[in-house]
Each structure stands twice: as C-alpha cells, then as structure tokens.
Amino acid sequence: MSVLKDTATVNEDDANLLVLIIDTNPLIWTRSAKSTGLSLKEALRHLLVFINAHLALKHDNEVAVIASHVDVSKFLFPIPTPPRLSEDTDQVVDSNLYQRFKVVNDQVIGNMKDLFEDITTLNSYPDKASSMIAGALSMALCYINRIMRADEIGHIKPRILIISISPDSPYQYISIMNCIFSAQKLGIPIDVCKVHGEDTVFLKQAAHITGGRYLKLQIPQGFLQFLMITFLPDRFTRNYQCLPGEEKVDFSASCFCHKKMIDIGYVCSVCLSIFCHPLEQCSTCRTNLILASVNECGLKLVNGIKKLDKAKGRESGGST
Amino acid sequence: MPTAVTHFKTNIYECLEALPKPTLDQLYREPATCLAIFRLLPPLARQLVMSLLFTQPISPINLTQSDLRLWVKNEAAALAKFDEALDKLSKLSIMTTDSTGYIQMNSSFRERFQDCLTGGGDHQSFGVPCERPAKDKPDITFLDRHAMKQWEEILHFMVGTESTRQPSAAVLKVVTRAKLMKEGKDKQLMITNKGFQFLLQDVNTQVWAFLIQYLDIADELLHMNVVEVLNFFFMLGSLELGMDYSVEALTPTQKQLLDDLANFGLAYRRKKGSSRYYPTRLATTLTSGNSAVVSSAVSSSTSTTTGEDGATEQGFIIVETNYKLYAYTESKLQISVLRLFCELQTRFANMVYALITRDSVRKALKHGITANQIISYLTSHAHPQMKKQVPLLPPTVVDQIRLWEMERNRLVATECHLYKEFRNQGDYEMVLKHATNLGYVIWSNARKRMFSVTEEGHEHVRNYIKKKIAQRKTNGGGVGEAGSGIGTPNNGSPSVR
Known part of the structure; x- marks a missing residue:
C-alpha cells in the first residue's frame, strides 16, 4: 500500500494538513448563542484566526475546511473553482493581510454564506437536531487520501479536527464507526472540540481510537485560546507536549436495527453487527442464526448481567 | 538537505541574534517580519508563542518558567527541546524572563503578530499591490x-x-x-x-x-x-x-x-x-525554510517549460554502487560543479558519465568541501528514479565518501610538553600518577621513562615536581640527589598522536 508509507513517524520538517470539520447546524448554534453567548458568527471569527495560526506555523502547512450541515456536507475550502473573483477585483490583494490567510478566510466566509442562503433542503432530513458528521468525515478522509497519494515522499502529515455542536445521531453510527476505523488504519488522528451541549459518545470514541484529543469547551469566550493550546500543536510537537484531554471514554454503541443507543445488545457471530433484540437472520450479512442457543443460555446470561449491573448501581455500560 | 537547512537557519539566526534589542524591537513593528521570524523558530517555540499569544485580552496571566515547563512531557528529550525553545525565544527577545521571574512576551511582537493573524491594523507590510492592472503581465x-x-x-x-x-x-x-x-x-x-x-x-x-x-x-x-x-x-x-x-x-x-x-x-x-x-x-x-522543496520547485517549473540551459537543476544525477555517476545535464555550471568531486569520463549530448574516485574526492576535500556537502548535493540533485529507492544513495558510496574524509583526519597535532630523564622508576610513576589523576597526560612510555602533558597541565606538573624536590632537600637527601631534579621538562616540543 503506497498510501501507508511511513505515516507513524513524524519529522520536524514535515508539512501538516489540517482538515477542519465545522458542525454548522443552525438550530443548535442559535441555542448555543442564547445559553452561552457563542454564536456561529463569533465562533467562525475565532476559527479563522486559528486557521491563520495553523498556516503561520509553517510555510507549507495546508488546510481544508468542511461544513457539516443538517442535511449536507460541503467543502468550504479548497473548492475547485474559486468564487466570485470578478465581482470585487479590488479585494483580491490586501496589503494588510498575508495573502494566503486572505484567500482562505475569504473563501471560507463566502462559501459559508452561500451554504446558509440555500435553505431549500433543510426540511427533508429526518433528524434536524443532528448534522452530517459521517458524510463530512468521509469527505475529509477521501481528501486526505488524495493528497497523500499525490505526495510521493510522504512529507504531508494529516489530521482532522471536528468542531462539534450537535448531539450524536444514532442513524450515523455505522458510517461514523467505519470512518473512525479507516482513519485509524491510515494513522490520522481525529481531534474533537465539543462546543456546546452533552458529550458525544461517538466522537469521543473517534478521538480515543485514532489517538486524537477530545475536549469540551468550558469557557465560550476563550474558544480561541482553547483551540490554540489544545488543537494547534502539530503531530511533531505533540510528541513532547502534555495536552489536555478526556480520560474517560464511553464505549456504548447504537443498534443496527432501530438506531437506539444500547448498553447491552446482541452481536452477530459472523459480522459483528449489533442488535437490540435477538434476530433469526442477521440483517447485515444474511447469516441464519440459531436462536435456540441464545434463548437457552444467552438470555439468562444477559439477564444475569443486567441484574449485576443494577446491583452495582449501573456504574458503567458494556455490550455483550 | 539536513546540513544545508541547518546551515541556512543558523546563518539567519546568528544574524538576527547578533542584533541589539532595540533593533529587534524595531524589526517587530512589521507584521510580515514577525511572521517570518516566527517561522524560523523551532517547532516547540512556535507552539509556545501561539499558546501565549492571545492570553492577554482575557486575563493577564503571570507564568514562570517552571509553569511553562509543565506543558511538556517529563522526558529528557522533551525538556531539552523546551530549554532550546526558551533559549531561542529569549535570544531573539520575543519572550524574556523579567526580574520577578515571570515570562513576558515582547509587547510589540505580541501586538503585531496578533495583527498579522487577525488582519488588523493598517501597516501595509505585506506589499502594496498595483492599482491599475498591468498591460502585459509576465506569467x-x-x-x-x-x-x-x-x-x-x-x-x-x-x-x-x-x-x-x-x-x-x-x-x-x-x-x-x-x-x-x-x-x-x-x-x-x-x-x-x-x-x-x-x-x-x-x-x-x-x-x-x-x-x-x-x-x-x-x-x-x-x-x-x-x-x-x-x-x-x-x-x-x-x-x-x-x-x-x-x-x-x-x-x-x-x-x-x-x-x-x-x-x-x-x-x-x-x-x-x-x-x-x-x-x-x-x-x-x-x-x-524548506530549501530542498524550493529548489526543486523552481527547477521543475523551468525544466518542464524551457528545456534550455539552466533547465537541468531538477534531479538529474544517478549514482550506482560501483561509484559510477550519470548526470543528465548539459549545463556547464552543473558540469563544473560535478568536476569538483568527480572524475569526468565521457560527455554525451545530454548526459555526462563520471567516476567518484578516492583521488577526486580527496581533491574536493582539500578544497575545504566536506563529505556531508557532497552527499547532500548528490541527495538533493538525485534523479527522480533514484528518489524511489530507500535509502536514496547507495550506502556503499556514502560510507566510502565519509571514510575518505576520515582518513584525512588520522593525525591530530596537540601542543604539549615532554618530561624525560627521570632518575628512577619510582619517581617517574609518582609524577605520572599525579598528572594522570588530573587528566593532563597525553602519552607515556614507562620503559623510556618519558611522558608528555598538555599545555595547560605543564605549569601544574612542573610545580609539583619542584615541590617534591624541595621537600626532599629539606628531608636531607633521600632518593633524588641534587637540583637536576626528578625529571627534566623539555619545553615546547609538540608530540604527535
């Protein structure tokens, strides 16, 4: 595998590719603005400075920005055709801003505006409280894969940072998990910054499995400072630094049949799909499962564990 | 490559470090300069600057050096990097420790670098573009x-x-x-x-x-x-x-x-x-800061389009394990550079065939060129086909060039003083033991009762001998007879090791 060449060791001279996934669910951002005062607009200002800081670290650092919206994931930067150069040509160069910062900032802002002006599809998606994290992650991984293939000498070290705001969507469990394992195989750390709301279990697992950082934002006004200290260090510097992060990880899964979050479930012995109740045939790999054995010993076992869990005051969850 | 990069970096570092603090402060008034100097810092130093850059508006925090030390892992390698980073930062007077022990960031650097990242201010430090579009813009x-x-x-x-x-x-x-x-x-x-x-x-x-x-x-x-x-x-x-x-x-x-x-x-x-x-x-x-990439970028774009004289800068050298070197170039410049350390054999229309020999490399070494320079030249100008191999250059050739360099360094001359003509073995051993304990002895021979000590040890050893002689005189004769002493220092004869 040519892509897998030397992803583990990082040199001082290596360039860094940061793929930033911004969760742009407007409903939750409004909620966040009301409760903590951090609106999307404000957060974007912090994020742009953060992007500039990343580009400032090294001449050949690269960045890509993906918006994970309610129903669609979209590249904000880079995009194949640079937008609207004809409209305001006088703004192409600004002598007060480094040209690379300017190109990135202008495109991200412009594309973000376009994204919000286009609200036609907002109504069709079933789960409005969530965002297309799985789609955005896949796009990020594809993009990284392409860049790494083009880079023959293995000079570019990629990483992903997710600015997460919406809660987990159990609908996306399988695809998110697939993304996580692909990222793990490619050696790409996924960092997660949870800006608002409850911890997301899936993304916490993502950070844990891929060796990234998971951090919940505690002081919304200090968003930029949080980003700078925790998420700016490149993979070379991380070897030497102690960074803040979460130690406790919740490994609970969602079932494949009803997309419910479960602590205890049934696992297909062939393809390891997870179900919340026993099935005669696995819906994923079509294997006929013999339920008799499950009914005989399995249920007893499960019940036994449930009782045990209750006795322990349900301290932690695990799947059977 | 590595040597070349460090060469460049230390050079510009040295140049900046040598500047007095007021000059540096003046330099930091331009955001573009702040950015450029920032990029010259080691990675950990850059991270330290970034971590502290925006702390001021929220709340002024006072951190001491040991507070910052907690940010790095408690491992020797990490701590060494940290010390190096702080040292560089204070030499460039970006971050200094004040009299109370707190780390302070240079205020003008802080402001301008913030401007640089946020796009604030009106400093025009990133070049003023022309207002009118050019008639025929060069591509x-x-x-x-x-x-x-x-x-x-x-x-x-x-x-x-x-x-x-x-x-x-x-x-x-x-x-x-x-x-x-x-x-x-x-x-x-x-x-x-x-x-x-x-x-x-x-x-x-x-x-x-x-x-x-x-x-x-x-x-x-x-x-x-x-x-x-x-x-x-x-x-x-x-x-x-x-x-x-x-x-x-x-x-x-x-x-x-x-x-x-x-x-x-x-x-x-x-x-x-x-x-x-x-x-x-x-x-x-x-x-x-990444010079290898730069030179290949320059040349690849020229070579694909021009095909003229200076087009051959991109990788064109193939080195084989048998010390044969094929250079796909017509440029007189490149050929004369190659001639510095190769023996040219045949010249064809688009390539030169040369041999790397002991004599040719020694000639280069005599010119003051180091083995590392030759190796890094060969590495950075290697043909794209060579770049696929790991390691890039044949190890035999690389090792041999290094060995040829080392064989020139077999002899090292050291200034020293020779002590000889000891009366007896006991005296010889006593003085030798004393000098060895102090680490001054360069060479000794027990049979000839001779040893030599370094320049700085000479005074010490001579005094020791004089003291011993004086002691014996007061003790009334004893072993050593008269003033000619225990040993005779033979001044200023350099010995070769």
Whole structure:
C-alpha cells in the first residue's frame, strides 16, 4: 500500500494538513448563542484566526475546511473553482493581510454564506437536531487520501479536527464507526472540540481510537485560546507536549436495527453487527442464526448481567 | 538537505541574534517580519508563542518558567527541546524572563503578530499591490526563467564559464566580501575554497548567504538602515508569486535595494523606472525554510517549460554502487560543479558519465568541501528514479565518501610538553600518577621513562615536581640527589598522536 508509507513517524520538517470539520447546524448554534453567548458568527471569527495560526506555523502547512450541515456536507475550502473573483477585483490583494490567510478566510466566509442562503433542503432530513458528521468525515478522509497519494515522499502529515455542536445521531453510527476505523488504519488522528451541549459518545470514541484529543469547551469566550493550546500543536510537537484531554471514554454503541443507543445488545457471530433484540437472520450479512442457543443460555446470561449491573448501581455500560 | 537547512537557519539566526534589542524591537513593528521570524523558530517555540499569544485580552496571566515547563512531557528529550525553545525565544527577545521571574512576551511582537493573524491594523507590510492592472503581465514561467537566469549568471561568473558578462557592482562586492572569490595574480577574480562550498549548497541557502553578506555591505558601505533592509527581505518572502506590487509604496532605501535584488534575480522589473515589480520564486520562498522543496520547485517549473540551459537543476544525477555517476545535464555550471568531486569520463549530448574516485574526492576535500556537502548535493540533485529507492544513495558510496574524509583526519597535532630523564622508576610513576589523576597526560612510555602533558597541565606538573624536590632537600637527601631534579621538562616540543 503506497498510501501507508511511513505515516507513524513524524519529522520536524514535515508539512501538516489540517482538515477542519465545522458542525454548522443552525438550530443548535442559535441555542448555543442564547445559553452561552457563542454564536456561529463569533465562533467562525475565532476559527479563522486559528486557521491563520495553523498556516503561520509553517510555510507549507495546508488546510481544508468542511461544513457539516443538517442535511449536507460541503467543502468550504479548497473548492475547485474559486468564487466570485470578478465581482470585487479590488479585494483580491490586501496589503494588510498575508495573502494566503486572505484567500482562505475569504473563501471560507463566502462559501459559508452561500451554504446558509440555500435553505431549500433543510426540511427533508429526518433528524434536524443532528448534522452530517459521517458524510463530512468521509469527505475529509477521501481528501486526505488524495493528497497523500499525490505526495510521493510522504512529507504531508494529516489530521482532522471536528468542531462539534450537535448531539450524536444514532442513524450515523455505522458510517461514523467505519470512518473512525479507516482513519485509524491510515494513522490520522481525529481531534474533537465539543462546543456546546452533552458529550458525544461517538466522537469521543473517534478521538480515543485514532489517538486524537477530545475536549469540551468550558469557557465560550476563550474558544480561541482553547483551540490554540489544545488543537494547534502539530503531530511533531505533540510528541513532547502534555495536552489536555478526556480520560474517560464511553464505549456504548447504537443498534443496527432501530438506531437506539444500547448498553447491552446482541452481536452477530459472523459480522459483528449489533442488535437490540435477538434476530433469526442477521440483517447485515444474511447469516441464519440459531436462536435456540441464545434463548437457552444467552438470555439468562444477559439477564444475569443486567441484574449485576443494577446491583452495582449501573456504574458503567458494556455490550455483550 | 539536513546540513544545508541547518546551515541556512543558523546563518539567519546568528544574524538576527547578533542584533541589539532595540533593533529587534524595531524589526517587530512589521507584521510580515514577525511572521517570518516566527517561522524560523523551532517547532516547540512556535507552539509556545501561539499558546501565549492571545492570553492577554482575557486575563493577564503571570507564568514562570517552571509553569511553562509543565506543558511538556517529563522526558529528557522533551525538556531539552523546551530549554532550546526558551533559549531561542529569549535570544531573539520575543519572550524574556523579567526580574520577578515571570515570562513576558515582547509587547510589540505580541501586538503585531496578533495583527498579522487577525488582519488588523493598517501597516501595509505585506506589499502594496498595483492599482491599475498591468498591460502585459509576465506569467510565472517567465518569472521563474528570469530568476534562474539571473542567479545562474552569478554562479557562472563564479566558476568562470566563458561568455558570461560581468555582473553588477553589487554582486562583485558581495562575492569578494564574502570571500567566495578573490583577486588572483592578474587582477582576475578567482573562485576560493569557500566559493566551491557555496556552489554545492541548494539555491535557497545560496540566496540567504548572499543576502546576509549584502546586509553587511548595506550597513557599512551604503549606509542603509539594517531594520529597513531586513524588513524588505522578509516582506519579499511574504509576497505572492505572479502578482505585481507597487514601487511607490517603498521607502527610498528600499527602492535602492530593489534595484540590486532585481540584479540577483529576486525580483523582476520590466525596465528600471517601472512603477511595479514582480517578486520571483527565489524571493517568495525565502522564508519557507524548506530549501530542498524550493529548489526543486523552481527547477521543475523551468525544466518542464524551457528545456534550455539552466533547465537541468531538477534531479538529474544517478549514482550506482560501483561509484559510477550519470548526470543528465548539459549545463556547464552543473558540469563544473560535478568536476569538483568527480572524475569526468565521457560527455554525451545530454548526459555526462563520471567516476567518484578516492583521488577526486580527496581533491574536493582539500578544497575545504566536506563529505556531508557532497552527499547532500548528490541527495538533493538525485534523479527522480533514484528518489524511489530507500535509502536514496547507495550506502556503499556514502560510507566510502565519509571514510575518505576520515582518513584525512588520522593525525591530530596537540601542543604539549615532554618530561624525560627521570632518575628512577619510582619517581617517574609518582609524577605520572599525579598528572594522570588530573587528566593532563597525553602519552607515556614507562620503559623510556618519558611522558608528555598538555599545555595547560605543564605549569601544574612542573610545580609539583619542584615541590617534591624541595621537600626532599629539606628531608636531607633521600632518593633524588641534587637540583637536576626528578625529571627534566623539555619545553615546547609538540608530540604527535
């Protein structure tokens, strides 16, 4: 595998590719603005400075920005055709801003505006409280894969940072998990910054499995400072630094049949799909499962564990 | 490669470190300069700056050095990196420890660098673009070709290729001052050993070495302000390739600079009085710090489009394990560089076949070229086909070149003092033991009762002997008879080890 060449060791001279996934669910951002005062607009200002800081670290650092919206994931930067150069040509160069910062900032802002002006599809998606994290992650991984293939000498070290705001969507469990394992195989750390709301279990697992950082934002006004200290260090510097992060990880899964979050479930012995109740045939790999054995010993076992869990005051969850 | 990069970095570091603090403070008034200097720092130092850069608006936090130390892992390697980072930061007076022990960031650096990241302020430090669009804008290929042509002209002049015209006065001043060339018998400029070393560096390193020399001259001969000159260099590094910038916004000093830099190939102007200038790739990659990438970028774009003389800069060398070297080049410059350490055998229409031999490498070493320079030259100019191999160069060849260098260093001369003619073995051993304990002995021979000590140990050992002799005299005779003493120091005879 040519892509897998030397992803583990990082040199001082290596360039860094940061793929930033911004969760742009407007409903939750409004909620966040009301409760903590951090609106999307404000957060974007912090994020742009953060992007500039990343580009400032090294001449050949690269960045890509993906918006994970309610129903669609979209590249904000880079995009194949640079937008609207004809409209305001006088703004192409600004002598007060480094040209690379300017190109990135202008495109991200412009594309973000376009994204919000286009609200036609907002109504069709079933789960409005969530965002297309799985789609955005896949796009990020594809993009990284392409860049790494083009880079023959293995000079570019990629990483992903997710600015997460919406809660987990159990609908996306399988695809998110697939993304996580692909990222793990490619050696790409996924960092997660949870800006608002409850911890997301899936993304916490993502950070844990891929060796990234998971951090919940505690002081919304200090968003930029949080980003700078925790998420700016490149993979070379991380070897030497102690960074803040979460130690406790919740490994609970969602079932494949009803997309419910479960602590205890049934696992297909062939393809390891997870179900919340026993099935005669696995819906994923079509294997006929013999339920008799499950009914005989399995249920007893499960019940036994449930009782045990209750006795322990349900301290932690695990799947059977 | 590694050597070349460190060479360049230490050079510009040294240059900046040598500046007094007020000059540095003045430098930090330009955001473009802040950015460029920031990028020269080691990775951990950059991270430290970034972590502390925006702390001020929220709440002024006072941190001591040991507080910051908690940010790095408690491992020897990490702590060493941390100390190095803090040392660099304080030398450039970006972060200093004040009298109360708290770490303080240079306030003007903090403000300007914040401006740089947020796009605030009105400083025009990233080049003022021309308002009117140019009539016929040169494209990037043209600029690359122009840059390479100007730069190679200087190099050609240095190797003394015929049919090169005399370069400008500024170039001549720089090469003579940097001792890259010196006047020979008949007033002709001849290339020096330092010049040969210079030729083996990659383009980015060469450009920086040149600019730093130029800075020296600018200060002394042309009476330019160092700050303005440096600011201009760093601004050039932040410009966008292929854009045109306005000359009018420059200070008079910088206009004067621009003329010289255009001569070096760092900028292009259509004619001397033109109101706009175009930075070339040599300029825009100045602060990238990754010279290998730069030189190959410059050359790949030229080679794909021109196919003329200076087009062969991209990887063209194939080295085999049997010390045969094939160079796909027609450039006289490259061939003369190769001749520095190879024996040329045959020349074909598009390639040269040469041998790396002991004699040819020793000739290069005598010129002051190091084995590492040869190796890094071969690495950075390796043919794309070679680049697929791991390791890139055949290890036998690399090792052999290093061995050839080491065999020149078999003898090391040390100044020393020889002690001989001890009366008896006991005396000899007593003095020798004393000198050995202090670590002064270089060589000893028990049978001849001779040993030699280092320059700094001589005084000590002599006093010791005198003291012993004096003691014996007072004790009344004893072993050593009279004043001729225990041993005779034989002054100033260097021994060779």
